């Protein structure tokens with residue numbers, strides 16, 4: 360194997376150009392390590408009272424920011440590929456590969472938390488004063504990731520809605536923020552893509568109509584079965600349960616109810632995208648729906664891993680500074696961070712809730728021959 364840092368691609372034998380010569384590029388040069396490795400300035404050392412763990416604190420945050428950068432790089436490329444009317448199969452594969460890469464990075468970011476937790480609260484206290492008013496709240500890349508995924512300002516908790524003030528005078532940062540708020544997010548693009556799911560056409564397979572018929576038939580049959588219950592209690596209990604289910608289905612079948620839920624922040628997808636997601640979920644074993652189904656699974660993984668990170672971070676914060684101290688960024692600290700754990704920050708919330716609308720396999724509308732061919 361030749362070393363990638365040797366321009367000639369020679370093996371390390373006698374003929375190889377020595378590292379550091381004028382011709383070959385050396386490892387540290389290529390990676391600009393001089394810059395990266397001299398960026399761990401310890402404020403406690405500058406104050407002549409080196410606190411050992413400040414080094415870990417800095418390196419951990421820098422590692423996070425580097426991985427955030429990679430996530431943004433992948434996300435931007437995925438959004439670009441999705442921003443087309445027709446997505447070629449080779450592109451779908453590439454999108455899947457990159458979404459999966461983001462998932463793996465997020466797993467790694469969760470695994471990094473316990474490393475920082477080897478620092479005790481007393482160790483942290485020894486250098487915490489040097490940080491203020493710096494705070495993770497000012498992480499531009501974290502906000503860009505949230506916005507590019509599709510976290511909407513109106514869904515953020517109140518304190519968090521003013522997050523862009525943290526970048527006040529920094530024009531580059533505020534431009535990047537407004538770009539990320541205004542450009543189509545991954546959620547917007549996935550919504551558009553789901554809306555084009557084959558089989559939704561009213562003058563074609565008309566999945567939505569067939570699905571509504573199947574649900575009605577299924578619930579009517581359930582009702583008949585409930586009436587056969589021997590005791591009044593059991594009968595009433597089952598009938599009440601069926602009525603609740605009818606109500607749940609009404610929330611997707613009636614576009615007005617669905618749209619009202621979107622306005623309240625309880626749903627994210629358009630009515631049409633919701634139909635596409637349900638359809639893909641039902642017929643995921645058909646060859647043409649296999650990759651789209653994988654895509655939906657990866658999107659849920661991303662949401663779920665970010666929520667896990669928020670949770671791990673808030674636990675670490677409580678361990679380090681308790682639940683009564685303000686954060687260095689001026690928030691209520693633990694209390695504020697805990698409030699960001701709610702579903703309001705889940706971008707692909709509707710995908711998690713799809714299970715609510717499942718019906719038994721035998722009741723799923725069968726595909727006709729034309730549709731089966733289409734999904735091959």
Ligand code: HEM
Pocket residue numbers: 419420423424475483493494495496497498501519672675676679680685686687688689690691692693695696699
């Ligand atoms: C000793 C460890 C840590 C403590 C005590 C801590 C503390 C806090 C606190 C109190 C906040 C709320 C904002 C404020 O400062 O008022 C916050 C926000 C934040 N921190 Fe940390 N943090 C720690 C480690 C980390 C690490 C390793 C990262 C990785 C990048 C990070 C990223 C963030 C981000 C992105 C926010 C904003 C979260 C949001 O607004 O939803 N923090 N942190």
